[in-house]
Amino acid sequence: MRRVYFDNSATTPVLPEVFEAMRPYFGEQFGNASSIHHHGQETRGAVERARESVAALLGCRASEVVFTSGGTEADNLAIFGIAGEGDHVITSTVEHHAVLNACKELESEGCEVTYLSVDGRGCVDPGDVRRALRPSTKLITIMMANNETGVLQPVEEIGKIVAEAEVYFHTDAVQAAGKVPVDVKSIGCDLMAISGHKLHGPQGVGALYVRKGTELHPMLYGGRHERSRRAGTENVPGIVGLGEAAELARAGLAKGEDQKLAAMRDRIERALLQIECSAVNGDGAARVPNIANLRFDALEGEALVIALDLKGLAVSTGAACSSGAIEPSHVLLAMGATADRARASIRISLGKQNTDEEVDLAIGLIPETVARLRELSPVWKAAVST
Ligand code: PLP
Numbered sequence: 001m002r003r004v005y006f007d008n009s010a011t012t013p014v015l016p017e018v019f020e021a022m023r024p025y026f027g028e029q030f031g032n033a034s035s036i037h038h039h040g041q042e043t044r045g046a047v048e049r050a051r052e053s054v055a056a057l058l059g060c061r062a063s064e065v066v067f068t069s070g071g072t073e074a075d076n077l078a079i080f081g082i083a084g085e086g087d088h089v090i091t092s093t094v095e096h097h098a099v100l101n102a103c104k105e106l107e108s109e110g111c112e113v114t115y116l117s118v119d120g121r122g123c124v125d126p127g128d129v130r131r132a133l134r135p136s137t138k139l140i141t142i143m144m145a146n147n148e149t150g151v152l153q154p155v156e157e158i159g160k161i162v163a164e165a166e167v168y169f170h171t172d173a174v175q176a177a178g179k180v181p182v183d184v185k186s187i188g189c190d191l192m193a194i195s196g197h198k199l200h201g202p203q204g205v206g207a208l209y210v211r212k213g214t215e216l217h218p219m220l221y222g223g224r225h226e227r228s229r230r231a232g233t234e235n236v237p238g239i240v241g242l243g244e245a246a247e248l249a250r251a252g253l254a255k256g257e258d259q260k261l262a263a264m265r266d267r268i269e270r271a272l273l274q275i276e277c278s279a280v281n282g283d284g285a286a287r288v289p290n291i292a293n294l295r296f297d298a299l300e301g302e303a304l305v306i307a308l309d310l311k312g313l314a315v316s317t318g319a320a321c322s323s324g325a326i327e328p329s330h331v332l333l334a335m336g337a338t339a340d341r342a343r344a345s346i347r348i349s350l351g352k353q354n355t356d357e358e359v360d361l362a363i364g365l366i367p368e369t370v371a372r373l374r375e376l377s378p379v380w381k382a383a384v385s386t
Pocket of ligand 1: 009146
């Protein structure tokens with residue numbers, strides 16, 4: 001069966017160039033990047049070149065990039081590295097669990113956390129950020145792009161408020177980096193998390209931008225790797241892969257690949273909005289170009305995901321980690337959706353490898369599958385018979 005992958009917000013396929021860049025570091029170039037002999041120096045050079053590439057993608061200095069095991073660790077390092085007992089933290093209700101659950105843990109350690117609500121489009125009001133500030137506020141952590149809806153938060157406006165208040169600002173840019181131009185200076189953030197596998201790099205590697213002068217407590221203790229900010233022998237193949245993926249993402253943005261993704265996304269949305277009682281979650285907000293989150297009333301998103309998978313089309317109900325769970329999406333609930341409507345939603349997320357022909361296939365398959373599932377839905381039957 002032909003398989004089409006439209007779940008690139010869960011993970012992206014590693015690009016062939018990325019794989020080729022990584023390959024030598026599984027073989028002849030195996031040195032420990034901390035060793036002073038030839039083998040170590042070779043891999044040290046590769047790690048530092050990758051750091052330059054990541055820095056170029058984020059608009060920072062190479063010395064401000066800390067490699068981690070992924071987006072989750074980068075978010076955790078930013079949050080636990082800055083805030084602790086007695087501090088106040090501001091975040092939003094639509095963050096990824098890498099941020100939300102880190103904040104919950106902080107609360108259990110004696111930190112106070114304000115969870116800002118969002119409007120119907122999924123956006124935080126920068127005015128709410130200002131109003132939530134307290135003398136004890138240490139950290140604001142608001143994501144750049146939402147992983148379920150693709151909605152972009154007004155991070156530049158938040159950055160301005162933060163600059164006046166002199167608190168630290170972390171932004172989770174895991175779903176934004178490589179999809180939209182990202183520049184830590186114009187955002188005015190102190191910390192930014194990214195993840196390799198969301199931008200056609202490998203899984204299990206990420207990075208945290210840490211603005212020069214930021215006092216960050218490490219989470220791991222050991223050797224003096226990553227300028228004592230993250231102990232542990234570097235994952236050289238992973239880091240090299242992330243560096244190559246960052247280069248390719250930057251080149252892709254320069255070539256207008258984001259426009260191509262947006263055109264495919266818009267075509268999907270236009271076609272699927274022809275389906276009765278459907279809507280785009282996050283409509284009207286600025287969004288990354290590769291995510292379409294659509295609601296088809298009176299059906300279960302899970303059932304639609306499974307039915308489409310049986311036909312070879314991979315989409316999801318939202319965050320990968322919550323797939324399989326019955327709870328409705330916390331993001332859609334926070335945007336004011338009822339539990340039924342949140343459960344009736346699916347996420348279609350595009351990557352560099354997707355083609356117009358695959359889009360045609362999806363927009364042929366989804367309407368007929370929705371119609372078939374609705375025929376089996378007592379809720380739909382009751383709604384259409386009234
Ligand atoms: N933050 C966001 C917005 C994400 O979408 C994800 C992954 O889905 C993460 C953080 C966690 O990244 P990783 O899978 O690299 O730990």
